[in-house]
Amino acid sequence: MKLNISCLQMDITFGDPQANFETANRMIMDACLSGTDIIVLPELWTTGYDLQNLPQLANIQEAISFLQEAAVKNDIHIIGGSVANQNGQDIYNSMPILAKDGQLIHTYSKLHLFKLMDEHLYLKDGHDTGLFSLEDRTFAGVICYDIRFPEWIRRHVLEGAEVLFVSAEWPLKRLDHWRALLIARAIENQCFIVACNRSGSDPNNQFAGHSMIIDPWGHVIAEADLGEQILQAEIDLDQVQQVRKTIPIFLDRKPDFY
Numbered sequence: 574m575k576l577n578i579s580c581l582q583m584d585i586t587f588g589d590p591q592a593n594f595e596t597a598n599r600m601i602m603d604a605c606l607s608g609t610d611i612i613v614l615p616e617l618w619t620t621g622y623d624l625q626n627l628p629q630l631a632n633i634q635e636a637i638s639f640l641q642e643a644a645v646k647n648d649i650h651i652i653g654g655s656v657a658n659q660n661g662q663d664i665y666n667s668m669p670i671l672a673k674d675g676q677l678i679h680t681y682s683k684l685h686l687f688k689l690m691d692e693h694l695y696l697k698d699g700h701d702t703g704l705f706s707l708e709d710r711t712f713a714g715v716i717c718y719d720i721r722f723p724e725w726i727r728r729h730v731l732e733g734a735e736v737l738f739v740s741a742e743w744p745l746k747r748l749d750h751w752r753a754l755l756i757a758r759a760i761e762n763q764c765f766i767v768a769c770n771r772s773g774s775d776p777n778n779q780f781a782g783h784s785m786i787i788d789p790w791g792h793v794i795a796e797a798d799l800g801e802q803i804l805q806a807e808i809d810l811d812q813v814q815q816v817r818k819t820i821p822i823f824l825d826r827k828p829d830f831y
């Protein structure tokens with residue numbers, strides 16, 4: 574099964590959802606012009622890291638309605654990056670997944686909060702996996718800092734994920750970690766990694782861009798540069814089983830020892 578993927582490497586405007594909806598709309602239209610099956614957005618794409626103002630800005634329903642309309646109009650599945658998701662007093666960093674018929678099929682909330690960017694002061698951690706199914710195949714979505722936890726990613730792959738979608742706001746100063754971690758996660762799990770980062774800067778960080786699409790052998794099949802752009806590639810899910818036959822790590826692993 575072949576899928577055309579588009580990562581929208583947006584330059585997010587700090588604390589301005591309206592501007593960000595306009596950017597996302599323009600980029601979705603552009604991505605669809607060249608034909609795409611799945612669109613992926615970055616982390617906190619409606620607000621950026623304007624954490625202090627999230628109680629006023631958080632509106633996951635507005636983002637879901639926007640994405641539902643885009644999914645149906647363009648006949649595309651959408652991995653909705655993440656948006657601030659208020660539930661009572663608590664705010665989660667949540668990834669909505671929309672099927673092309675507009676159905677919200679899953680919402681994953683970031684499990685590992687990143688203290689270096691103060692997430693633990695403003696956000697709550699989620700308690701569900703990022704697993705979901707589309708077109709009878711199993712996928713998973715995780716958010717940014719989650720990729721530093723190989724056990725978390727492995728759990729999703731052991732439960733069937735063939736493609737891991739990553740939405741991020743990863744700073745430029747750790748670009749080397751971003752690339753190395755994503756390539757390692759692809760090689761050790763023999764799965765596709767589709768990682769959508771943001772570009773641009775906010776008052777505290779310059780972001781790395783460098784969205785990447787990596788195959789189950791660890792080859793980088795597409796990589797963006799620093800600026801705002803749409804990264805597109807076709808992936809062939811049959812490659813997952815081919816790689817797992819060549820080096821059968823899932824047959825050879827010894828879970829009794831670890």
Ligand SMILES: NC(=O)CCC(=O)C(=O)O
Nearest residue numbers: 687717718742743744747
């Ligand atoms: N938004 C994030 O979770 C950033 C994670 C990060 O920068 C890291 O180094 O890890």
